[in-house]
Amino acid sequence: MTAQPLKGTTVVVLGGTAGIGLATARAARAAGADVVLTGRDPGRLRAAADELAPLATAAFDATDPVLLEAFFRDLPGPVDHVLVTGGGPYYAPLAEFDFDQGQRDVDAHLWLPMRVARAAVGTVRPGGTLLFVGGTGGRRRGVGLSLIGALTAAMPALVANLALEVAPVRVNLIAAGFVDTPLSARLLGDGLEARRAELRATLPVRRVVQPEDVAALALHVMTNDALTGATFDVDGGQQLV
Numbered sequence: 001m002t003a004q005p006l007k008g009t010t011v012v013v014l015g016g017t018a019g020i021g022l023a024t025a026r027a028a029r030a031a032g033a034d035v036v037l038t039g040r041d042p043g044r045l046r047a048a049a050d051e052l053a054p055l056a057t058a059a060f061d062a063t064d065p066v067l068l069e070a071f072f073r074d075l076p077g078p079v080d081h082v083l084v085t086g087g088g089p090y091y092a093p094l095a096e097f098d099f100d101q102g103q104r105d106v107d108a109h110l111w112l113p114m115r116v117a118r119a120a121v122g123t124v125r126p127g128g129t130l131l132f133v134g135g136t137g138g139r140r141r142g143v144g145l146s147l148i149g150a151l152t153a154a155m156p157a158l159v160a161n162l163a164l165e166v167a168p169v170r171v172n173l174i175a176a177g178f179v180d181t182p183l184s185a186r187l188l189g190d191g192l193e194a195r196r197a198e199l200r201a202t203l204p205v206r207r208v209v210q211p212e213d214v215a216a217l218a219l220h221v222m223t224n225d226a227l228t229g230a231t232f233d234v235d236g237g238q239q240l241v
């Protein structure tokens, strides 16, 4: 492996104001990188910026193609790595399925990576990475999981093909199980503590996966320039039990 130190690089985090994105931005700053942070909510973005002193920030919805293109065009210079996080999954039984919401999920998981990859050409330095975040939960089959199952199956293929299309920029996917983030807290509400306890008792790693665990994997993928076109699971063994 040719280790590519993060020190002195620029890491863009789309969805960098909470959860996995914020933890990765923190870890990148601690490793000596500059960061560019985005998120939709200006208040959350300001709070993250106060903590991390980013090179630049932008408040916009990353699934808006016009705003996304403008963001990449207006970056202060070439960048090294782009991490894309974003909204949570959508699942609902077919009878209750909301196709508009489903369409937004397709935008976020298929069109957004393709648009980011196209924008990255000429913006991301050779050997740099595009890193997307998906999940392992959608590998399970069940009522209500049709769309998330299809998107979960599609993302590794998408990432592998994009890795060929934009080489020598590298493209990879992180597939996470339950991660203890604000998103998980929102989804579980009052059930959060019980879910944490269940995971501590049942996961092979006997602890709950934290956003910092995903951030550590993200930094490894950024700095190990042998990695491209691949999907990396981080779920504490959740899919095995």
Ligand SMILES: NC(=O)c1ccc[n+]([C@@H]2O[C@H](COP(=O)([O-])OP(=O)(O)OC[C@H]3O[C@@H](n4cnc5c(N)ncnc54)[C@H](OP(=O)(O)O)[C@@H]3O)[C@@H](O)[C@H]2O)c1
Binding pocket: 014, 015, 016, 017, 018, 019, 020, 021, 038, 039, 040, 041, 042, 044, 060, 061, 062, 063, 085, 086, 087, 088, 089, 133, 134, 135, 136, 175, 176, 177, 178, 179, 180, 181, 182, 183, 184
């Ligand atoms: N947490 C888990 O257990 C888990 C498991 C598997 C996969 N994932 C996936 O990992 C990704 C990150 O999850 P997380 O748990 O870190 O979520 P989170 O705690 O809600 O953080 C999401 C971040 O993305 C931003 N964001 C959301 N939608 C956006 C959009 N359309 N445009 C720009 N920024 C956007 C949020 O800020 P604003 O809301 O202000 O925009 C926030 O900064 C999600 O795609 C999620 O589905 C999470």
